[in-house]
Amino acid sequence: MRLIFFQPDIPQNLGASIRLAACFGAGLDVIEPCSFPLKDKALRRAALDYRPLTDYQRYSSYEKWQQTRPPGRVILFTTKGATPLWNFAFQPGDQLMFGRESAGVPDEVHQNADERVVIPMAKGARSLNVSMSAGIALAEAMRQLA
Numbered sequence: 001m002r003l004i005f006f007q008p009d010i011p012q013n014l015g016a017s018i019r020l021a022a023c024f025g026a027g028l029d030v031i032e033p034c035s036f037p038l039k040d041k042a043l044r045r046a047a048l049d050y051r052p053l054t055d056y057q058r059y060s061s062y063e064k065w066q067q068t069r070p071p072g073r074v075i076l077f078t079t080k081g082a083t084p085l086w087n088f089a090f091q092p093g094d095q096l097m098f099g100r101e102s103a104g105v106p107d108e109v110h111q112n113a114d115e116r117v118v119i120p121m122a123k124g125a126r127s128l129n130v131s132m133s134a135g136i137a138l139a140e141a142m143r144q145l146a
Contacts, residue, residue, distance in 0.1 A: 001141055001145075002094075003029070003096050008036075008101070013101065020135050028054050029058075035102075073114040075090075075097065075114065075137075076097045078104060078105070082118075083117050083118070096138060117137070
């Protein structure tokens with residue numbers, strides 16, 4: 001199982017997601033450019049010393065990631081998702097993709113995803129924090145595959 005973050009905006013969210021991936025034994029891909037330097041102090045503080053515990057890969061662009069990504073379905077988590085998380089069946093090798101906090105993913109990335117999933121929320125709620133969304137999604141995927 002891998003987490004993929006498309007052009008993240010907030011270093012603390014990426015840092016928390018690195019910790020999440022390390023604790024769950026998941027890989028983590030970052031598709032750049034990010035809205036912050038990846039050597040940012042806030043990222044280091046949020047990730048603590050967990051980065052070496054994760055299969056962490058950086059890609060300079062979406063195109064570079066596509067050229068080298070491992071096999072498996074790309075499951076895009078989006079507020080425009082077609083399938084609620086609780087109705088989705090995960091498979092080994094799935095890659096869980098999350099977009100920018102400010103803008104999600106471009107249409108091309110959305111269309112290239114194998115599946116689109118939405119995390120159901122209470123009426124009137126707009127969105128969850130991206131690292132919280134990744135935690136919810138990864139926990140459900142791993143629960144299903146246990």
